[in-house]
Amino acid sequence: MWIDPSRPAERALVTHGHADHARSGHGAVWATPETLAIMALRYGTEMGTPMPYGDGFEANGVKISFHPAGHVLGSAQILLEHAGERVVVTGDYKRRFDPTCAPFEPVDCDVLITEATFGLPVFTHPPIEDEIAKLLAARAAQKEGCILIGAYALGKAQRVIAELRRAGYDAPIYIHGAMQKMCDLYAAHDVPLGELIVATGLAKAEMKGAIVIAPPSALNDRWAQRLPDPITAMASGWMRVRQRARQRNVELPLVISDHADWTELTETLLELRPSETWITHGRTDALGRWCELHQLKARALDLVGREEEDEG
Amino acid sequence: MQAFSALIDGLIYTRSRDHKVRLIADYLRSTPDPDRGWALAALAGTLSIATVKAAAIRAMAEERFDPMLFRMSRDYVGDTAETVALMWPEVSADAVAPTVSEVIDLLNSTSRARAPNVLAELMDRLDANGRYALLKLATGGMRVGISARLAKTAFGQAFGVSVDDVEEVWHALSPPYAALFAWGEGKSERPDPADSAFFRPFMLAHPLEDGIVDLDAYAAEWKWDGIRIQIASTGGETRLFSRGGDEVTGAFPEIAAAFNGIGVVDGELLVRGDVQGGEAASFNALQQRLGRKNVTAAMQAEYPVFVRLYDILFDGAEDLRSQPWNARRERLERFAAQLDTVRFDLSAIIEARDFDHLAEIRAAAREAAIEGVMLKRRDAPYLAGRKVGLWYKWKREPLVADCVMMYAQRGSGKRSSYYSDYTFGCWTPDGALLPVGKAYSGFSDAELKWLDRFVRDNTVARFGPVREVEKSLVLEVAFDAVHESKRHKSGIAMRFPRISRLRRDKPADEADTIANLRAMIG
Numbered sequence A: 001m002w003i004d005p006s007r008p009a010e011r012a013l014v015t016h017g018h019a020d021h022a023r024s025g026h027g028a029v030w031a032t033p034e035t036l037a038i039m040a041l042r043y044g045t046e047m048g049t050p051m052p053y054g055d056g057f058e059a060n061g062v063k064i065s066f067h068p069a070g071h072v073l074g075s076a077q078i079l080l081e082h083a084g085e086r087v088v089v090t091g092d093y094k095r096r097f098d099p100t101c102a103p104f105e106p107v108d109c110d111v112l113i114t115e116a117t118f119g120l121p122v123f124t125h126p127p128i129e130d131e132i133a134k135l136l137a138a139r140a141a142q143k144e145g146c147i148l149i150g151a152y153a154l155g156k157a158q159r160v161i162a163e164l165r166r167a168g169y170d171a172p173i174y175i176h177g178a179m180q181k182m183c184d185l186y187a188a189h190d191v192p193l194g195e196l197i198v199a200t201g202l203a204k205a206e207m208k209g210a211i212v213i214a215p216p217s218a219l220n221d222r223w224a225q226r227l228p229d230p231i232t233a234m235a236s237g238w239m240r241v242r243q244r245a246r247q248r249n250v251e252l253p254l255v256i257s258d259h260a261d262w263t264e265l266t267e268t269l270l271e272l273r274p275s276e277t278w279i280t281h282g283r284t285d286a287l288g289r290w291c292e293l294h295q296l297k298a299r300a301l302d303l304v305g306r307e308e309e310d311e312g
Numbered sequence B: 001m002q003a004f005s006a007l008i009d010g011l012i013y014t015r016s017r018d019h020k021v022r023l024i025a026d027y028l029r030s031t032p033d034p035d036r037g038w039a040l041a042a043l044a045g046t047l048s049i050a051t052v053k054a055a056a057i058r059a060m061a062e063e064r065f066d067p068m069l070f071r072m073s074r075d076y077v078g079d080t081a082e083t084v085a086l087m088w089p090e091v092s093a094d095a096v097a098p099t100v101s102e103v104i105d106l107l108n109s110t111s112r113a114r115a116p117n118v119l120a121e122l123m124d125r126l127d128a129n130g131r132y133a134l135l136k137l138a139t140g141g142m143r144v145g146i147s148a149r150l151a152k153t154a155f156g157q158a159f160g161v162s163v164d165d166v167e168e169v170w171h172a173l174s175p176p177y178a179a180l181f182a183w184g185e186g187k188s189e190r191p192d193p194a195d196s197a198f199f200r201p202f203m204l205a206h207p208l209e210d211g212i213v214d215l216d217a218y219a220a221e222w223k224w225d226g227i228r229i230q231i232a233s234t235g236g237e238t239r240l241f242s243r244g245g246d247e248v249t250g251a252f253p254e255i256a257a258a259f260n261g262i263g264v265v266d267g268e269l270l271v272r273g274d275v276q277g278g279e280a281a282s283f284n285a286l287q288q289r290l291g292r293k294n295v296t297a298a299m300q301a302e303y304p305v306f307v308r309l310y311d312i313l314f315d316g317a318e319d320l321r322s323q324p325w326n327a328r329r330e331r332l333e334r335f336a337a338q339l340d341t342v343r344f345d346l347s348a349i350i351e352a353r354d355f356d357h358l359a360e361i362r363a364a365a366r367e368a369a370i371e372g373v374m375l376k377r378r379d380a381p382y383l384a385g386r387k388v389g390l391w392y393k394w395k396r397e398p399l400v401a402d403c404v405m406m407y408a409q410r411g412s413g414k415r416s417s418y419y420s421d422y423t424f425g426c427w428t429p430d431g432a433l434l435p436v437g438k439a440y441s442g443f444s445d446a447e448l449k450w451l452d453r454f455v456r457d458n459t460v461a462r463f464g465p466v467r468e469v470e471k472s473l474v475l476e477v478a479f480d481a482v483h484e485s486k487r488h489k490s491g492i493a494m495r496f497p498r499i500s501r502l503r504r505d506k507p508a509d510e511a512d513t514i515a516n517l518r519a520m521i522g
Helices: A033-043 A128-140 A156-166 A177-188 A222-226 A242-247 A262-272 A284-293 B002-013 B017-030 B035-044 B054-064 B067-077 B080-087 B100-108 B115-123 B128-139 B148-159 B163-170 B178-184 B253-258 B280-290 B297-302 B325-336 B355-364 B445-457 B514-518
Strands: A011-013 A028-031 A056-059 A062-068 A076-082 A085-089 A111-116 A146-150 A173-175 A196-198 A211-214 A230-235 A252-254 A276-282 A298-300 B218-224 B227-233 B238-241 B263-271 B305-315 B344-346 B370-377 B391-395 B399-410 B419-427 B433-439 B459-463 B466-469 B474-479 B481-484 B492-495 B498-503
Touching: A028 A033, A028 A062, A033 A177, A111 A262, A111 A284, A128 A146, A128 A156, A128 A230, A128 A252, A156 A173, A156 A177, A156 A211, A173 A177, A177 A196, A177 A211, A242 B002, A262 A284, A276 A284, A284 A298, A284 B067, B002 B017, B002 B035, B002 B128, B017 B035, B017 B148, B035 B100, B035 B148, B035 B178, B054 B067, B054 B080, B054 B115, B054 B128, B067 B080, B080 B128, B100 B115, B100 B128, B115 B128, B148 B163, B148 B178, B163 B178, B218 B325, B218 B391, B227 B253, B227 B280, B227 B305, B238 B253, B253 B305, B263 B280, B263 B325, B305 B325, B325 B344, B355 B370, B399 B433, B399 B445, B419 B445, B419 B474, B419 B514, B433 B474, B433 B492, B433 B514, B445 B459, B445 B466, B445 B498, B474 B492, B492 B514
Parallel strands: A011 A028, A085 A111, A111 A276, A146 A211, A146 A230, A173 A196, A173 A211, A230 A252, A276 A298, B305 B344
Antiparallel strands: A056 A062, A062 A076, A076 A085, B218 B370, B227 B238, B227 B263, B263 B305, B370 B391, B399 B419, B399 B466, B399 B474, B419 B433, B459 B466, B474 B498, B481 B492
16 A cells, blocks of 8 residues: 555555545555545546545554645645554645635644645745735736736635635636636635636736736646736746746745645644654755754655656 | 845846836936945946955855855756855845945945955845845846946936937946036036046948848948947047947957047947958957956957947037048048058948959958858948848858767756757767857747757767757758867867757758868858
């Protein structure tokens, strides 16, 4: 039995629906109902056993249960219990409020297998309210053009939309066609996103002053050429570093991440105080060093099949 | 500080020059004195805070952060000041951000020893963007892609005055430029230029694509491979300006000191050496000196510089710019006669029977300091910028060599996700490859994708951002010239190398040898 296997496996536990965690072609899959719905949307006829938060099952004497990770809709940590020992795999997680998914629940454990995507002390995600305010100010100053935001199609896009709504922005939001089904799926899971319009095939004039959301790959693509004088924004934790934003030709960096920042990663470790921490993808070296400085036992766990920075 | 840090970030993220000018102009209009004056000085490179050096920032970091975590962070971010700004503890909600002038006053009134503490107290009052702007302001280098000329252009745009008028009064004023802003806002008379020497925009050339020109209408000169320079002198003071209008007097003090004429002349800064005009390494030395505010006597002695003059804009106070090239040339020859021949000479006119003859002369010229031929309309006035049909540059045909790709590095900007910078080599007699150059242009987007894939699939070793590749791909490299170079193990260096073709068909062992390249030295 594998967790988030990168190759087709006979039996797979899947933490959440992002492509580098949820691959297609597994035999049996256990995941939250939301994650299964996302996999079904992406891969067609994916079948699996739904595991609502808190539910579990037993296999080979190991009790397996799913707990909210706060990363995207349906994202879960997986708790493994055997002979009194508890191992938690966080998957990707964050501790901040997110209107589109259930909040992270700290789970007591002996061994914590944590992510470290933003495991460097330079990564502090600012309050999302500040970033949304920055976005709305840029839009107000851009009456003749539009704001084009690059955001990952699963999770980030819906979170940005939901936060815009929470900030009182009730105009239609224009989306790239590739995002429509995922947004519909979120809406069907009681995440209201307000009025969304697919931007494909619309006249330039119609999108003046609009906010348009597209996958990051579409930002410098021909697709973006039909937008009226766009300011290119990107919603990602990597935008914290100026050179990273510049490398991607981003004019309006929005530091919005669905991963734990340095403070969240380290505070979670202090809160849970596992007797051992295994650090997976991301900056295993830096978070490992921090554990050493705080007398926490830790080691790096290298995983295959993970590409740096395709989301965040 | 918030408005200033927003401006700095705006400039960092904005690609368009016009938009940058607009951002600065908006800031200068909406910010009170003396903050905006200090900001203008920071952008124009005329602000210097003696108490803060880069070492102060490293000292601050070492005192507060674990050295290993700091090093890892610094390696990732790539900039010490930004790393410190990002790692610094978040500002408390009740902190009051300092103004730009408060920052300047505090730093100017402290000692070098106390400066790190003063800086740290200021850091505690700012958010991450403010901390970044503070550290950049304190250490000088803003690195926002703004030249002094562009800052002055923005001032001109902000207050509806001409940039040439700004230039004229600029050197008579000093930060925070209160008199400049008072004039800009119409509250006082234009400041007195006080007999100062100032920059006039250069006349520039279009490339001669494939036409021919009539040599009765155009004069031909060599195009020199040095640094374009303008010398302006009032007799009282002499200043040197580079292509963009930035003052470089401090970088070449021996030129300014030797200039004993009054007026404004245009020419090429070159190094006198065995080869008239200098070898490739000396061009690099010139480039390095260009960026300095001061140079040592040793640097002056190592590469003796001189200026080869080719135009005159002012003779004394007389403006010659509206006169035809012919008349200016005559005045220049008379003007140059009074100058020190060690530091100044005249760019010769090429005598050719006709255009074909000129093409022959151009093709035969392989001297290192010659980049090609300039064609200047004999009846044209001296006009700022690039005007169609008046001046042409006609570069030499490039040389080519087949080289083998050795290393690749990720590009910057749009290309940061591609391996787009390639180091290539040629063969030694004993069958080893030695690097002879590095290129990052000349290929199409489709070829770039193919090259990137090649690098990823053929990596044999990694050194930080650099990948060493299997020595199997032949690149045809075009370059303007090849020179002796002590800095390279191969002993040679190329000028302006670029990839002209991918020779996927050619086996690596049939690529050129170092000896082949050496034979092309001009």
